[in-house]
Structures are given as C-alpha cells and as structure tokens.
Amino acid sequence: MPSSNAAVFVPLSGDRFRVVYRIRGSEAEARAIARDVCFEQTVEFPSDLVPPGDLREQIVGHVEHLDRLDATHCRAVISFAVETTGFELTQLLNVVFGNYSMKPGVRVESLDLPDSLARGLVGPRFGRTGLRRRLDVPRRPLLCTALKPMGLPPDRLAHLAYQLALGGIDVVKDDHGLANQPFSPFNERVQRCADAVAQANRETGMRCVYAPNVTAPGETTLRNARFARDAGAGAILISPGLAGLGVMSQIAADNRVDLPILSHPAFLGSFVTSPDQGIAPGALFGQIARLAGSDGSIYPNYGGRFSFSREDCRAIANATAAPLAGLAPVFPVPGGGMTVERVPELLEFYGSEVILLIGGGLHQHGPDLIETCRAFRRLVERC
Amino acid sequence: MPSSNAAVFVPLSGDRFRVVYRIRGSEAEARAIARDVCFEQTVEFPSDLVPPGDLREQIVGHVEHLDRLDATHCRAVISFAVETTGFELTQLLNVVFGNYSMKPGVRVESLDLPDSLARGLVGPRFGRTGLRRRLDVPRRPLLCTALKPMGLPPDRLAHLAYQLALGGIDVVKDDHGLANQPFSPFNERVQRCADAVAQANRETGMRCVYAPNVTAPGETTLRNARFARDAGAGAILISPGLAGLGVMSQIAADNRVDLPILSHPAFLGSFVTSPDQGIAPGALFGQIARLAGSDGSIYPNYGGRFSFSREDCRAIANATAAPLAGLAPVFPVPGGGMTVERVPELLEFYGSEVILLIGGGLHQHGPDLIETCRAFRRLVERC
Numbered sequence: 152m153p154s155s156n157a158a159v160f161v162p163l164s165g166d167r168f169r170v171v172y173r174i175r176g177s178e179a180e181a182r183a184i185a186r187d188v189c190f191e192q193t194v195e196f197p198s199d200l201v202p203p204g205d206l207r208e209q210i211v212g213h214v215e216h217l218d219r220l221d222a223t224h225c226r227a228v229i230s231f232a233v234e235t236t237g238f239e240l241t242q243l244l245n246v247v248f249g250n251y252s253m254k255p256g257v258r259v260e261s262l263d264l265p266d267s268l269a270r271g272l273v274g275p276r277f278g279r280t281g282l283r284r285r286l287d288v289p290r291r292p293l294l295c296t297a298l299k300p301m302g303l304p305p306d307r308l309a310h311l312a313y314q315l316a317l318g319g320i321d322v323v324k325d326d327h328g329l330a331n332q333p334f335s336p337f338n339e340r341v342q343r344c345a346d347a348v349a350q351a352n353r354e355t356g357m358r359c360v361y362a363p364n365v366t367a368p369g370e371t372t373l374r375n376a377r378f379a380r381d382a383g384a385g386a387i388l389i390s391p392g393l394a395g396l397g398v399m400s401q402i403a404a405d406n407r408v409d410l411p412i413l414s415h416p417a418f419l420g421s422f423v424t425s426p427d428q429g430i431a432p433g434a435l436f437g438q439i440a441r442l443a444g445s446d447g448s449i450y451p452n453y454g455g456r457f458s459f460s461r462e463d464c465r466a467i468a469n470a471t472a473a474p475l476a477g478l479a480p481v482f483p484v485p486g487g488g489m490t491v492e493r494v495p496e497l498l499e500f501y502g503s504e505v506i507l508l509i510g511g512g513l514h515q516h517g518p519d520l521i522e523t524c525r526a527f528r529r530l531v532e533r534c
Numbered sequence: 535m536p537s538s539n540a541a542v543f544v545p546l547s548g549d550r551f552r553v554v555y556r557i558r559g560s561e562a563e564a565r566a567i568a569r570d571v572c573f574e575q576t577v578e579f580p581s582d583l584v585p586p587g588d589l590r591e592q593i594v595g596h597v598e599h600l601d602r603l604d605a606t607h608c609r610a611v612i613s614f615a616v617e618t619t620g621f622e623l624t625q626l627l628n629v630v631f632g633n634y635s636m637k638p639g640v641r642v643e644s645l646d647l648p649d650s651l652a653r654g655l656v657g658p659r660f661g662r663t664g665l666r667r668r669l670d671v672p673r674r675p676l677l678c679t680a681l682k683p684m685g686l687p688p689d690r691l692a693h694l695a696y697q698l699a700l701g702g703i704d705v706v707k708d709d710h711g712l713a714n715q716p717f718s719p720f721n722e723r724v725q726r727c728a729d730a731v732a733q734a735n736r737e738t739g740m741r742c743v744y745a746p747n748v749t750a751p752g753e754t755t756l757r758n759a760r761f762a763r764d765a766g767a768g769a770i771l772i773s774p775g776l777a778g779l780g781v782m783s784q785i786a787a788d789n790r791v792d793l794p795i796l797s798h799p800a801f802l803g804s805f806v807t808s809p810d811q812g813i814a815p816g817a818l819f820g821q822i823a824r825l826a827g828s829d830g831s832i833y834p835n836y837g838g839r840f841s842f843s844r845e846d847c848r849a850i851a852n853a854t855a856a857p858l859a860g861l862a863p864v865f866p867v868p869g870g871g872m873t874v875e876r877v878p879e880l881l882e883f884y885g886s887e888v889i890l891l892i893g894g895g896l897h898q899h900g901p902d903l904i905e906t907c908r909a910f911r912r913l914v915e916r917c
Contacts, residue, residue: 193711200898335619390624418628
C-alpha cells in the first residue's frame with residue numbers, strides 16, 4: 152500500500168448513489184458491519200492500512216444513516232461515489248453487493264441512483280408506454296401466457312401459439328425451458344410460432360406478439376434475439392440469471408433487435424429466499440431487472456406455487472415505476488401458479504399497470520383453449 | 535395441453551445426467567418435493583395434465599434414488615435426459631436449478647455429467663497442466679495476489695504490479711473492483727500493468743503473468759479480454775456472477791483471447807450462504823465454474839473473513855479435479871483474508887495443486903512489499 156495517497160487520482164464529481172442494507176444484529180454490531188461494507192465493497196483493504204486522504208474520504212463508502220428496524224435488525228444507508236461504478240451495470244452491482252453476497256446477515260433492500268448514473272445504464276428500451284403502443288392496448292391490464300411443455304415439437308408449439316393468439320392473449324412467450332433442444336430447435340420453433348401468431352393476428356385484427364426465449368451462452372443470446380426479430384417475433388424473453396444481466400442490457404440497447412424484453416427469474420431465486428441475506432425482491436425484480444433493460448419483469452406472485460408474500464409483490468410493483476436514474480417505468484409480470492379465477496383479485500391488488508401471466512393454469516379449464524383465453528380476456532376487460 | 539403426445543418428438547439417446555439435491559423434510563415430504571422437481575425443472579406443467587407417453591417418460595425428470603441424510607434432510611438423485619439441456623451451459627443450469635432456485639428447502643449438492651454432455655460445454659481451455667506450462671512451474675503450488683486498492687491511478691497500480699512480479703508472485707491479478715473507472719481507465723491500466731510485469735520478468739527471468747479484470751456488460755467483456763491479450767496480459771479475471779457464466783465460457787472458447795481464466799465469486803454468494811437453499815460450494819465453485827471455463831476458481835477460504843467451512847473448501851478442491859463431462863482439472867484458488875503466516879497450514883490442507891491468493895494480507899508486513907513476496911515464495915518452496 153502506498154504510504155501517501157493524497158490527491159493520487161482525478162477529482163471526483165461528488166455525486167453519490169445510495170444503497171439501503173438490512174443488517175442483522177444490535178445497533179453496535181450493525182454499525183460495525185456497515186463500516187465494513189464501506190471498505191469491503193470498494194478498496195477491499197484492511198481499514199487500518201487505508202491512510203487519511205482521497206482514497207479514504209472519496210472511494211470508501213460512507214454510512215449516511217443507521218437506525219433500528221426491529222429487535223434483531225437495523226437499516227443502514229450507505230453512499231458510494233458514482234465513479235466507483237465506472238458507469239457500467241456490472242460494476243454497479245459489484246459495488247452494491249459483489250463480495251458482501253458471501254457474508255450472511257446483510258440484505259440489499261433498495262437502490263437510490265441519481266440521474267448522473269443513467270449515462271452508463273441502458274435501462275428499458277420500451278417501458279410501459281412503448282410496450283402498450285406496440286400492443287395497441289392503451290389502458291387495460293395485459294395478458295400473457297407461456298408455450299409449453301418442453302418436449303413438444305415446433306409444429307405443436309406453433310399450433311398452441313395460434314390458439315392462444317386467437318383467444319386474445321397479448322403476449323405469448325416461450326416457456327423459459329424452451330431453448331435449442333433437438334426435439335424443438337430454436338430457429339425452427341421461433342419461425343413457426345412467429346408465423347402462427349401472425350396468422351392469428353390476420354384473422355382477429357389484434358396485435359398479439361410472440362416472445363421467444365433467447366437465453367443462451369454469451370453472444371448466442373444476441374444472435375438468437377436478432378434471429379427472433381428477423382423471424383417476426385414481437386418481443387423476447389431472457390433469463391438474466393442465466394444469460395447475464397449485462398447481456399440483457401446489451402440486447403436492450405441493440406438497434407438490430409429493437410424488441411421489448413420480458414425478463415424471467417430463473418436461477419435468481421437464491422438472492423430472495425432468505426430475509427437475512429441476498430437482495431430484497433423489490434430491489435432485484437423491480438429495480439435491477441429494470442436497470443438491466445427489462446420492459447416486463449416476471450416474478451413469482453404471492454399465493455402461487457412459490458413463496459413470495461403480498462408485501463414482496465407490492466414492493467416489486469412499486470419499484471417498477473418509482474424514480475430510478477431517470478429510467479422509464481416497466482411492467483410487473485406476476486406469474487407462477489396463477490389461475491383465471493384469481494384475475495379479479497389480482498387486478499384489485501395490482502391495478503391496470505400489470506401483465507398477468509397465466510401459464511399451465513390456462514390448460515386446467517378443459518380442452519377448449521381458445522375459449523379459456525377468451526374468458527381470461529373478458530375477465531380482464533370487465534374488471 | 536395436447537390430449538395425446540405419444541411419439542410427438544424425435545427419439546432421445548437415453549443418455550441422462552444426474553443431480554444430487556439436499557432436501558429439507560421427512561422422507562415422505564422429500565419424496566413429494568423430489569417428484570415436484572422432476573416436473574418443475576422440465577415440463578413446468580401440473581403433473582395431472584401430463585398424460586402417459588414420451589413426455590412423461592422421457593422429458594420429465596426421474597427420481598433415481600432417495601435416502602435420509604439426517605433427522606431433517608434427505609438426499610435425492612434425479613436424472614434428466616441430456617437433450618433437455620440443448621447441450622448449452624445456460625439451459626443445463628436452468629434444468630438443474632432455474633425455477634427451483636426460488637423454492638427454499640432444496641440445495642444442489644453435486645452434478646454427475648456424462649461425457650456426452652461435453653459436446654456443448656466449453657470447459658477450461660488450459661486446466662492445471664496448461665496453466666503450469668504457461669507459468670513454467672511444473673510442480674509447486676502457485677502464488678497469486680491482487681492489485682488494489684480501487685482508487686489508485688494506473689501508474690501507481692503498475693508500480694505495485696512491478697514490485698509484486700519482482701518478488702516472485704506467479705499471477706498478479708486486478709482486484710475484482712477495478713473496472714473502467716475514470717480514475718483508472720481499463721485500457722490504460724491494463725497496458726501499463728502488463729508492461730510493468732513484462733519489465734519485471736526481464737529482470738528476474740521468471741514468468742509472472744498479469745490478469746486484468748475484464749468483467750463488463752455483455753460483449754464488452756469479450757472486447758476487454760481481447761484488448762488484454764493484445765496488451766500482453768498473460769491471463770484474465772472474470773466475475774461470472776456479474777458478467778454471466780455463459781459469457782465466461784464464450785471467452786474460454788475464443789481463439790483470439792486464448793488466455794487462462796481466473797473466476798471470481800463476486801455476486802455469487804447468495805447461492806452458498808444457506809445450507810437449505812442454493813448450490814453447495816463444491817458444486818458452484820468446483821463444478822460449475824469449471825464447466826463455465828474457469829482455469830482457476832477463486833473462493834473464500836475457511837478461517838478468513840468469510841464464512842466457508844473446511845468441509846466446503848475440501849469439497850471445492852475435490853470438485854476441481856474429479857471427473858466431470860471429460861473436462862480437464864482446474865485449480866482451486868482459496869483467498870479472502872489470507873496471510874503469509876497461514877501458508878504452511880494451507881499447503882498441508884490443499885497439497886501442491888492449489889493457487890494461494892493473498893491480497894491485502896501482503897501489505898501487512900511492513901513497507902518492503904518485494905521482500906514480503908519473497909518470503910511468501912520461500913515459504914511455498916520450502917513446504
């Protein structure tokens with residue numbers, strides 16, 4: 152370590168972003184942990200080896216505020232210089248939670264990002280307004296379902312897509328497990344399903360879009376997304392936990408793709424399964440998905456087959472629209488074990504700025520899938 | 535759901551891979567959960583809607599084995615058709631743990647992958663043998679340290695790199711928080727540090743390599759890696775939790791990069807902070823990092839400032855070398871609060887097939903950094 156580091160670096164702007172952490176422990180313990188976060192997430196150096204000066208004052212995080220949440224937890228607000236992020240999504244997330252993801256007892260609750268950070272963050276390309284315009288649905292809640300199950304060949308999936316589009320679904324997405332398997336190769340499936348949805352649209356005059364799953368290793372994701380665009384898909388599905396959050400943001404910025412993105416939570420669950428570590432659902436599926444370019448963030452709804460609470464879902468829905476580095480609001484997309492019967496309750500909970508995702512549940516109403524979709528749509532239009 | 539799906543798809547090979555899950559609950563509960571995993575991770579359809587036939591028999595997972603681990607946990611071995619992965623890393627991980635990452639009570643313990651899966655998995659480009667050849671160190675443990683702290687300008691970091699290389703370190707890596715910040719732009723830092731290490735090598739006759747952190751959003755990671763190669767870096771550092779596991783594997787396969795990869799655990803910690811969810815450390819930092827192209831997998835060592843146990847570290851080290859889809863063995867790289875004093879103990883624990891990473895700890899031995907490195911090296915050579 153250099154013995155003197157006064158003025159060793161270019162002057163910083165003074166702009167800072169803030170992270171709210173929930174910390175398990177007494178106030179004294181939480182204060183010590185908060186201080187450790189400031190060092191671990193930046194200089195990653197023993198604090199006694201960081202002498203007074205620019206590094207200590209400007210690069211190391213600042214504990215702005217600390218208060219008690221309940222008998223066993225505190226809340227700390229820590230600020231960091233915007234320059235520590237290099238104005239890149241990956242390094243922003245690294246400062247927020249890179250090493251501390253490995254230390255139990257600390258959870259990221261929310262991010263407070265100034266507009267100056269937007270410079271390096273792509274964010275959603277369409278947002279709520281852009282997606283509504285593309286679907287020609289100015290006001291009502293949007294309807295989404297998934298093509299499944301894995302194992303069906305492309306012509307069978309395309310026939311399903313045709314029926315779902317005929318029934319009035321707005322967004323027919325691939326199940327997130329449809330990839331490039333030999334029983335349903337990506338290119339063939341995407342072309343057939345896009346064609347089937349286009350055919351249905353010609354018959355109905357509606358504007359259903361097909362959203363194929365483009366998730367794949369590295370640049371194959373981008374190649375898939377461009378193929379989807381050329382094949383006539385009207386949106387795409389990405390699992391950023393598998394493809395990479397930075398890859399999703401790159402695709403959101405890609406002018407040759409230029410499609411709305413639905414993000415899927417696959418492989419991200421470990422961040423949200425404990426209240427004492429990880430990232431709060433609102434921060435992950437509301438804020439971070441939006442930062443990474445999602446126009447509609449899928450997450451497991453309360454009361455389905457996953458374990459999210461009503462409060463978690465409220466926090467996610469709020470975070471999709473609250474101010475965030477100047478980015479556009481996006482849609483919450485609750486799913487995971489939803490049924491048509493629950494539509495009135497869901498709309499009461501979410502209001503109209505929501506995409507309702509009912510997957511397998513659409514198939515539980517008997518053999519007439521088109522009629523089930525129409526019933527789903529009528530319920531939404533009536534509420 | 536199609537009412538009949540007999541023989542709807544291309545015949546499968548019959549090859550299957552196996553996943554060991556640790557499930558919280560009684561034997562009856564665990565059996566029900568294991569059965570749910572088989573459906574949720576594949577067809578993602580209510581099981582009563584999947585009729586007998588190919589889909590149910592071949593696409594849905596099979597519970598191969600289930601036994602009790604302790605009073606509150608069972609172990610289930612579940613197999614899946616290799617074709618469900620599409621022979622891609624991202625979809626393999628999706629089948630293993632995509633949706634189930636969101637359900638507490640189930641942890642991935644280990645993967646058992648047949649050689650047939652290697653077709654689509656890149657794996658490590660160098661492995662232990664290739665990295666040793668590149669460093670000209672046939673047998674002894676390897677020495678690694680990190681350039682830090684964030685905030686120093688490129689010339690100061692380059693001077694540190696020069697001293698560390700002079701002192702006999704084998705791999706001088708960037709701290710994982712060095713990205714493309716205004717106080718240390720990526721291109722300038724990488725060029726200066728690579729030059730400084732080359733200069734030291736000319737003086738010592740040794741073959742130290744500099745491993746810059748290339749982690750960035752999307753294809754910028756690949757661009758950074760190619761720049762690093764052209765600048766003379768001898769290896770690279772990637773945080774796959776930030777860049778994406780698939781992006782790392784793409785870079786491992788890139789002929790224009792052709793550099794050994796050290797992987798860093800930043801942002802992956804939430805997978806390993808609970809024994810009742812996520813992915814066991816051996817599976818994540820041993821097996822999955824190796825599948826995704828890491829030649830040396832960094833993880834928090836036991837007894838440092840993180841919370842890994844000796845058993846976790848043993849499992850990781852074992853997994854870096856055990857048979858895995860025909861891939862080469864790679865190095866375990868324990869780090870995180872290590873000190874020179876602990877070298878004898880670490881070598882007794884790990885043996886010689888290890889890269890010892892001491893970061894900030896090298897700076898705690900007084901102002902003569904070169905002499906501290908030499909002491910570190912003497913200790914390793916003596917043990």
